[in-house]
Amino acid sequence: MKPETYINKLENFVDQQVTLKGWLYNKRSSGKIKFLIIRDGSGYCQCVVFKGNVSDEIFELADKLTQESSFEITGKVKKEPRSVGGYELDATDLKVISLSQEYPITPKEHGIEFLIDNRHLWIRSKRQVAILKIRHRIIKAIRDFFDNKDFTLFDPPIITPNACEGTSTLFEMDYFDLGKAYLTQSGQLYAEAGALALGKIYTFGPTFRAEKSKTRRHLTEFWMVEPEAAFYDLDDNMELAEEFLEYIVQSVLKDRMQELIELERDVTKLENIKRPFPRISYDEAVEVLKKKGVEFRWGDDFGAADETMIAEDYDRPVMVHRYPSEVKAFYMKRDPENPKVALAVDVLAPEGYGEIIGGSQREDNLDLLLERIKEHNLPQNFFEWYLDLRRFGSVPHSGFGLGLERTVSWICGLEHLREAIPFPRMIYRNTP
RNA sequence: UCCGCGGUAGCUCAAUGGCAGAGCAUGCGGCUGUUAACCGCAGGGUUGUAGGUUCGAGUCCUACCCGCGGAGCCA
Numbered sequence: 010m011k012p013e014t015y016i017n018k019l020e021n022f023v024d025q026q027v028t029l030k031g032w033l034y035n036k037r038s039s040g041k042i043k044f045l046i047i048r049d050g051s052g053y054c055q056c057v058v059f060k061g062n063v064s065d066e067i068f069e070l071a072d073k074l075t076q077e078s079s080f081e082i083t084g085k086v087k088k089e090p091r092s093v094g095g096y097e098l099d100a101t102d103l104k105v106i107s108l109s110q111e112y113p114i115t116p117k118e119h120g121i122e123f124l125i126d127n128r129h130l131w132i133r134s135k136r137q138v139a140i141l142k143i144r145h146r147i148i149k150a151i152r153d154f155f156d157n158k159d160f161t162l163f164d165p166p167i168i169t170p171n172a173c174e175g176t177s178t179l180f181e182m183d184y185f186d187l188g189k190a191y192l193t194q195s196g197q198l199y200a201e202a203g204a205l206a207l208g209k210i211y212t213f214g215p216t217f218r219a220e221k222s223k224t225r226r227h228l229t230e231f232w233m234v235e236p237e238a239a240f241y242d243l244d245d246n247m248e249l250a251e252e253f254l255e256y257i258v259q260s261v262l263k264d265r266m267q268e269l270i271e272l273e274r275d276v277t278k279l280e281n282i283k284r285p286f287p288r289i290s291y292d293e294a295v296e297v298l299k300k301k302g303v304e305f306r307w308g309d310d311f312g313a314a315d316e317t318m319i320a321e322d323y324d325r326p327v328m329v330h331r332y333p334s335e336v337k338a339f340y341m342k343r344d345p346e347n348p349k350v351a352l353a354v355d356v357l358a359p360e361g362y363g364e365i366i367g368g369s370q371r372e373d374n375l376d377l378l379l380e381r382i383k384e385h386n387l388p389q390n391f392f393e394w395y396l397d398l399r400r401f402g403s404v405p406h407s408g409f410g411l412g413l414e415r416t417v418s419w420i421c422g423l424e425h426l427r428e429a430i431p432f433p434r435m436i437y438r439n440t441p
Numbered sequence: 442u443c444c445g446c447g448g449u450a451g452c453u454c455a456a457u458g459g460c461a462g463a464g465c466a467u468g469c470g471g472c473u474g475u476u477a478a479c480c481g482c483a484g485g486g487u488u489g490u491a492g493g494u495u496c497g498a499g500u501c502c503u504a505c506c507c508g509c510g511g512a513g514c515c516a
Contacts, residue, residue, distance in 0.1 A: 035476085035477080037474095037475045037476075037478050037479090038472085038475080038478090039472055039473060039474070039475060039478080039479085040471075040472040040473055041472085041473050042472095042473045042474065042475080043475090044474075044475050044476080044478090046476090055475085055476085057474080057475095059473075060473080061473090075467090076466085091474075091475090091476080092476085093476075111451070111466070111467060112466085113451065113452070113466090114452085115451085115452060115453095115465060115466045115477090116465080116466090116477045117452065117453065117464080117465045117466075117477065118452085118453055118454095118465090118477095119452060119453070120452080120453070120508095120509090121508090121509070122448095122507095122508055122509070123451095123452065123453090125508095178514090194515095195516090216516080218514085218515070218516085220513095220514055220515070221442065221513095221514090222512095222513080222514060222515070223442095223509095223510090223511080223512085224510085224511065224512075224513095224514095225510085225511090226515080226516085227514085227515075227516085228516090231516065232516095233516060310514090310515090312512080312513080313511095313512085313513095314512095363515095363516090364515075364516065365516070366516080367515080367516065410516065411516075412515090412516030413516085414516080415516055416516090426516095437507085437508070437509095438508095
């Protein structure tokens with residue numbers, strides 16, 4: 010039943026007869042010759058149906074195929090530079106599996122609303138297939154990177170009893186007799202427990218934000234990878250982050266060049282992504298903004314436009330460290346040399362893609378952490394288990410979170426995060 | 442939540458307050474190398490919803506609905 014081969018393996022079958030199974034991507038005809046473009050998920054192949062080579066029935070059947078009809082086609086493989094993918098199938102037989110009804114996504118332009126309404130079909134188009142393949146390669150690179158460094162995959166809960174950081178708006182649900190529960194906004198606190206158990210761990214899963222963000226950089230459901238390592242300080246954390254990003258980008262360049270070209274991505278911009286990355290302090294970043302004429306008050310967090318201006322001076326991601334502690338989460342450790350700033354780091358991607366990583370060294374002192382919890386008006390009883398991590402063998406430790414879709418978006422050169430995930434969830438859309 | 446823009450054929454879009462149109466898609470016909478193929482013919486409309494102004498509204502006014510772009514917040 011399964012296909013004997015796939016389009017991306019045709020180079021091994023030149024001058025041999027094969028049967029491909031797939032869907033009709035497009036069709037052109039010119040009298041006694043028809044060109045069927047078949048896609049099978051692995052690639053695209055032009056099949057030539059010539060009246061002299063097939064029976065009249067087969068020739069007419071080729072005419073009946075509508076866009077996205079499923080079919081199998083048999084013929085001899087030829088090398089053909091004029092054809093998509095470089096190979097062509099000289100058809101001798103054709104079987105229709107299922108004729109498609111009138112397919113809504115035509116080979117012309119469409120508006121974004123229509124495409125998102127038809128996301129379940131839109132993902133069949135070339136551009137979306139390329140993005141999803143790159144997404145998969147990025148995910149594989151993430152897992153390989155940490156696995157090769159002896160980080161253990163550690164899955165935090167998705168249902169949580171309270172806000173991890175106490176700031177964001179969360180999706181709320183009724184949890185039996187225990188009252189309200191929430192969808193996780195970060196696996197961070199649980200990751201710390203994991204690091205103190207296993208040394209080096211990473212979490213990788215979906216995360217949820219109920220904020221009414223309505224921009225190209227936001228989804229309500231997105232994927233995040235969060236490494237956490239015991240005995241790592243902020244510098245170790247930054248080293249890990251830059252090696253990590255370099256590995257991801259270089260892996261995609263090595264294995265998904267064809268897809269990047271399909272997306273018309275300027276790959277020279279990606280080839281620059283090599284260590285070391287520039288590191289500047291928040292203070293230095295503020296100076297840069299002021300020099301560029303931005304009115305910026307020390308103590309504020311950077312907006313999207315500020316991030317772009319800071320990043321535009323560099324051809325690779327820039328690591329901005331030591332943010333004012335007041336704009337950062339309660340669990341971030343303050344710099345012993347300057348308690349007004351936290352040992353935090355944000356990594357800003359080039360080309361205006363903004364923050365793709367946020368991380369920090371964590372507060373490992375029980376008393377200071379208790380103070381932070383009070384300052385942030387967080388319910389201490391929910392954090393008792395987290396405080397235990399400081400009561401029972403506390404150690405310096407650090408970690409960061411990388412937003413998968415923002416990374417996919419940056420590497421693919423996308424305009425909007427919604428193309429970086431199969432079925433985007435946004436404030437005004439939860440379908441299909 | 443706030444600011445800005447939009448909603449007309451299956452899709453992308455036109456239409457000075459005066460006959461609701463084109464391209465693509467679909468159907469039929471033509472073409473032996475097409476690359477979003479091309480050429481000819483045909484079918485296809487509650488102009489987002491409700492109300493108002495007017496001899497006459499896709500067009501002007503009011504309200505609502507839906508979406509898009511951005512801000513804040515963040516990955």
